Amino acid sequence: MMSGLPDINSPTLLAGKHVLVLNWRDVQHSQAGGAEQYMHEISKRWVQNGVHVTWFTGRDVGQSPEDVIDGIRILRGGGALSIYGHAALRLVRTGGLLQSGGEFDAVVDCQNGIPFFSPLFLPRNLPIIQVIHHVHQEQFRTRFSPPLAAVGRFLESSGAKTVYGQRSIVAVSPSTRLELRKLGFSGPVHVVPNGTIDIPEEVAARAPHPTIAVVSRLVPHKRLDLLMGQFAVAVRSIPKLRMDIVGDGPERARLQQLAMDLGLDHAVTFHGYQPNEVRDRLLSRAWLTASTSASEGWGCSVIEAxxxxxxxxxxxxxxIRDSVVDGRTGWLVDTPQELGTAMVEALTALSEPDSEAVVSAECREWARCFTWDRSTRLLTGAVLEEEKIRRDGGDPRSFHSDLSTLVRFVLPEDADLQSILHRTDEVAVADDGHVAVLMKGRDEFEAFAAMQKIGVTSAELRSAGRTTLLAGPGSAFTPADALDGQ
Structure with a gap:
């Protein structure tokens, strides 16, 4: 945060407080993934800023019941389903979770399809934030028997709405927020995207021949068989095309057999799980990455690429449509059948050095928007807003709007900018000295009314679409026309 601007969501504002995180797994679980990394990276930064963080999570084979990871106290109990019963028993006697006794100051309740239903066991005035990566309604239908699927769909939708009520939710993307609205969640839903890897200072020379690199778990819902079929179409037009697949999972043997059946065993290399440095080396030399998932909360591997x-x-x-800016950081198609042709067109465009340089620069600028420090600030802001509602008896419906407005203006010398900001807003200073504020939950009329309260009578206001909301107010990537689609 630049000097002179209000520090409305610094993690230091939670210093000295105790935060409980309920999560299905911890980062050292053998099946840990993006959801665990998300909450761990934020928790780690909270600890670095003086926050006491305790996790309650499932216990994997060989894991100890208690641990400390990066300063985070980890308590483990229960398996994939029994964890919810273990968590309920622990929450009933909350003091047993705190080494010093007493109560927690806030709870981050991470939902992975089945909620923890923590409000049933905790004081009504305790700030509880749900973190939801994606909605599982379709996965319940396709991966479980009809009776179990019906139970899962109920718990994730009607059950959760009844228990959590108007409590705030954090969604990792506008798509997840939209899916939650479709399920009928009407309280505040704040978008807090994932961070990503540090942006490399230099990009290595890419492979001499067109190469696609895919980093993915090899599981059914990633649908890499669709990618393989369309890759076969592209190879007919680009005979030297190659694909590196980094990752492992239960689908590996089937996909390897499919590659052989399609005559692609010479063109597709399955690298299995690789350490980060190997993964990064394969990504850095690629021309293109690809995704055939039916749905995601956020495209972590897309932003890493x-x-x-x-x-x-x-x-x-x-x-994925949130993670890729169509025509700037990649290309989106509507059906799997279009992928083969689109692959050829994309690789043909990228064969031109000037075009490749422009796209590469756009990709890196886009990825630069997503840092774990920013994610930490945004989740901190959501916790602070929920804390204010619980403390002051505020109306959560004041955040019912999913509209956001990007405002650029010259800040008067004596203006009290902080007085009109929500903790979830974002503030930056542009190169020309103008202040840029991304006001969450307010349309252009409400934003301008707020500006007038601090003596700003002239401001540039634009409705913020998906890309602007994700990029933030200080990014050079924010489009000139902020209304870039929802």
């Missing part, structure tokens, strides 16, 4: 200047070709589906 973008950090190396590698664009993405993907289906226009929830989560």
């Amino acid at each position: 973008a950090a190396w200047g590698v664009p993405c070709l993907a289906l226009r589906v929830p989560g």
Whole structure:
């Protein structure tokens, strides 16, 4: 935060407080993924800023019941389903979770399809924030028997709405927020995207021949079989095309057999799980990455590739459509059948050095928007807003709007900017000295009325679409026309 601007959501504002995180797994669980990394990176930064953080999470084979990771106290108990019963028993006697006794100051309740239903066991005035990466309604239908699927869909929707009520939710993307609205959640839903890897100072020379790199768990819902089929179409036009697949999972043997059946065993290399440095080396030399997922909360691997200047070709589906800016950091298509042709067109465009340089620069600028420090600030702001509502008896419906407005103006010398900001807003200073504020939950009329309260009578206001909301007010990537689609 630049000098002179209000520090409305610094993690230091939670210093000295105790935060409980309920999460299905911790970062050292054998099946830990993006959801665990998300909450761990934020928790780690909270600890670094003086916050006491305790996790309650499931216990993997070989894991101890208690641990400390990066200063975070970890309590473990229960398996994939029994964790919810263990958590309920622990929450009933909350003091047993705190080494010093007493109560927690806030709870971050991470929902992975099945909620923890923590409000049933905790004081009504305790700030509780749900963190939701994506909605599982379709996964329940396709991966479980009809009776179990019905139970899962109920718990995630009607059950959660009844228990959590108007309590705030954090969604990792506008797509997830939209899916929650479709389920009928009407309280505040704040968008807090994932961070990503540090942007490399230099990008390595790419492979001499067109190469696609895919970093993914090899599981059914990633639908890499669709990618393989369309890759076969592209190879007919680009005989030297190659694909590196980094990752492992239960689908690996089937996908390897499919590659052989399609005559692609010479063109596709399955690298299995690789350490970060190997993964990054393969990404950095790629021309393109790709995604055929039916739905995601957020495209973590898409943004990691973008950090190396590698664009993405993907289906226009929830989560991925947020992570790819169509025509700038990659290309989106509507059906799997379009991928093969689009792959050829994208690689042909990228064969031109000037075009490749422009796309690579756009990708890196886009990835630069997503840092774990920013994610920490935004989640801190959501906690502070919920704390204010619980403390002061505020009306959560004041945040019912999902509209946001980007405001640029010259700040009067004696103006009290902080007095009109929400903790979830973002503030930056542009190169020309103008202040830029991304006002969350307010349309242009409400934003201008707020400006007038501090003596600003002239301001540039634009409705913020998906890309602007994700990029933030200080990014050079924020489009000139902020209304870039919802």
